[in-house]
Amino acid sequence: MPGGGAVAASSGMAGGRKSSIVGIGMSCFAAFGGILFGYDTGVISGVKEMKFWLQTFGYPKNDGSGDYTISTPDESLIVSILSLGTFFGALLAAPMGDFLGRRFGVVGACLIFSAGVAMQTGATAVPLFVAGRVFAGLGVGMVSCLVPMYQAESSPKWIRGAVVSCYQWAITIGILLSGCVNQATKDRNDYSSFRIPIAIQFVWAGILAIGMFLLPESPRWLIKKHREEDAARALGRLLSAPPTDPDVRVEIEDIKANLRMEEEIGQSSYADCFKMGPNKVLLRTLTGIFLQAWQQLTGVNFIFYYGTTFFKNSGIANPFMITIATNVVNVVMTIPAFWAVDHIGRRRLLLIGAAGMLVCEYLIAIIGVTISVENQAGQKVLVAFVCIYIAFFASTWGPVAWVVTSEIFPLAIRAKGMSMSTASNWLWNFGIGYATPYMVNAEYGNLQARVFFVWGSTCLGCLVFTYFCIMETKGLSLEQIDILYQNTTPVKSVSYRDQLIAHNVHAADDEAIRKAAGGDSRFTNEKTSQASAQEKV
Ligand code: BGC
Numbered sequence: 243m244p245g246g247g248a249v250a251a252s253s254g255m256a257g258g259r260k261s262s263i264v265g266i267g268m269s270c271f272a273a274f275g276g277i278l279f280g281y282d283t284g285v286i287s288g289v290k291e292m293k294f295w296l297q298t299f300g301y302p303k304n305d306g307s308g309d310y311t312i313s314t315p316d317e318s319l320i321v322s323i324l325s326l327g328t329f330f331g332a333l334l335a336a337p338m339g340d341f342l343g344r345r346f347g348v349v350g351a352c353l354i355f356s357a358g359v360a361m362q363t364g365a366t367a368v369p370l371f372v373a374g375r376v377f378a379g380l381g382v383g384m385v386s387c388l389v390p391m392y393q394a395e396s397s398p399k400w401i402r403g404a405v406v407s408c409y410q411w412a413i414t415i416g417i418l419l420s421g422c423v424n425q426a427t428k429d430r431n432d433y434s435s436f437r438i439p440i441a442i443q444f445v446w447a448g449i450l451a452i453g454m455f456l457l458p459e460s461p462r463w464l465i466k467k468h469r470e471e472d473a474a475r476a477l478g479r480l481l482s483a484p485p486t487d488p489d490v491r492v493e494i495e496d497i498k499a500n501l502r503m504e505e506e507i508g509q510s511s512y513a514d515c516f517k518m519g520p521n522k523v524l525l526r527t528l529t530g531i532f533l534q535a536w537q538q539l540t541g542v543n544f545i546f547y548y549g550t551t552f553f554k555n556s557g558i559a560n561p562f563m564i565t566i567a568t569n570v571v572n573v574v575m576t577i578p579a580f581w582a583v584d585h586i587g588r589r590r591l592l593l594i595g596a597a598g599m600l601v602c603e604y605l606i607a608i609i610g611v612t613i614s615v616e617n618q619a620g621q622k623v624l625v626a627f628v629c630i631y632i633a634f635f636a637s638t639w640g641p642v643a644w645v646v647t648s649e650i651f652p653l654a655i656r657a658k659g660m661s662m663s664t665a666s667n668w669l670w671n672f673g674i675g676y677a678t679p680y681m682v683n684a685e686y687g688n689l690q691a692r693v694f695f696v697w698g699s700t701c702l703g704c705l706v707f708t709y710f711c712i713m714e715t716k717g718l719s720l721e722q723i724d725i726l727y728q729n730t731t732p733v734k735s736v737s738y739r740d741q742l743i744a745h746n747v748h749a750a751d752d753e754a755i756r757k758a759a760g761g762d763s764r765f766t767n768e769k770t771s772q773a774s775a776q777e778k779v
Pocket residue numbers: 410413414537542543546572639640641667671
């Protein structure tokens with residue numbers, strides 16, 4: 243078996259801590275893509291309330307006030323069309339990321355995004371503005387898939403969770419930033435009031451594109467393209483070591499051995515993403531798709547998209563300030579996740595987060611239906627629980643959903659799996675955003691605060707889903723995650739993962755895998771049969 247024994251002895255270069263600082267910095271930089279994501283999704287809510295925007299895209303009210311308004315169909319088209327773009331953008335990310343590479347895929351996405359920003363900045367009528375939102379959405383959708391994938395493929399395993407969590411942190415900062423920029427320009431007495439917050443996105447795209455241009459390509463993508471020497475050079479740059487460094491060579495062998503095994507099992511098309519088999523690709527694909535769906539079903543965007551209105555209807559004195567407060571909680575409480583995701587672990591964090599959100603959401607619903615709008619003390623308690631709920635999301639499901647989907651797919655189908663999972667996130671994002679007013683508003687479902695009973699119940703779904711479907715992957719290399727999937731179940735994954743670490747198991751190291759399985763023949767048989775299949779190549 244090529245590379246087998248040598249690989250087994252390695253701790254994996256990306257696993258070593260001695261010279262990883264540059265690599266960590268580089269993969270953290272890619273998180274800048276999160277600013278695009280957060281800012282672009284957040285900016286429209288403020289922009290569409292601005293006087294000069296309404297004058298440009300709306301029509302005069304017929305109440306003699308001289309104010310302008312926008313028709314409901316135009317408003318809902320402008321707001322929701324972004325999700326259509328992001329959904330298709332996420333799907334497009336797979337061919338882009340596989341063909342151009344993860345790095346140039348992001349650069350391409352920035353160009354498409356900038357075209358969308360240019361259209362929106364220059365638009366003087368609804369159709370061009372809508373077209374601009376579609377293009378910007380395409381770019382954001384691609385970035386939202388390619389950035390965490392690039393980060394996971396390029397960062398050291400012991401800190402991969404924290405690096406991908408930086409991306410979520412950037413999303414939260416982007417949302418907050420959009421609120422601040424809108425606040426700063428909204429009272430300007432000309433068209434710059436809305437054009438500045440839109441055009442500023444050129445800066446985010448420019449920084450991301452130039453940065454990605456300068457960063458090394460993902461070594462794993464280069465191996466997939468059989469560009470071994472380029473991969474060694476890229477890995478060397480990430481680890482501040484020459485491409486000939488023995489540790490670099492060992493890790494390259496590890497990635498190659500794993501890819502060979504995946505190719506032997508035969509998986510690279512979209513149909514292959516839904517196949518059963520020893521590599522449990524079907525489970526992995528469905529886990530990614532449903533994890534992102536459940537992340538949206540926590541109901542978090544109810545607060546970010548609809549919070550101001552909800553707080554206003556609940557009788558809260560300053561709903562705008564409370565919305566900003568929830569944004570700040572979201573930013574600040576993502577920070578503990580940097581540590582927690584690689585120490586407490588993915589699975590435990592998701593379980594804790596789902597349980598915490600569930601309790602908060604039921605309490606919000608109960609308080610909301612029992613207190614009157616005049617009861618200011620009660621409103622403060624309600625706001626406090628909303629903030630605790632956001633804190634639970636920010637420190638668990640926010641980052642961990644992205645961390646898990648960026649690492650569970652085998653290399654051969656990683657771009658496709660990741661892109662379908664991200665598209666699922668955007669589809670549910672759209673569906674929930676679209677359905678919410680109908681569920682909550684008096685003239686339709688009139689759920690008001692009772693809607694939190696719905697979100698509380700979906701968090702119960704999150705809990706059950708995590709327990710049965712999420713593997714513990716903290717501290718494992720992407721190649722070790724393959725071994726984990728091949729040999730255990732989510733419920734038993736915590737102890738099996740500990741064994742993988744304890745026995746320093748690597749791709750194609752059958753002896754170590756046997757030890758990790760602790761003599762469980764069910765585990766060893768699966769692995770050994772794949773190994774012998776590979777032996778025949
Ligand atoms: C979610 C977004 C959400 C954001 C809030 C992201 O992980 O995918 O839908 O708006 O977190 O911080």
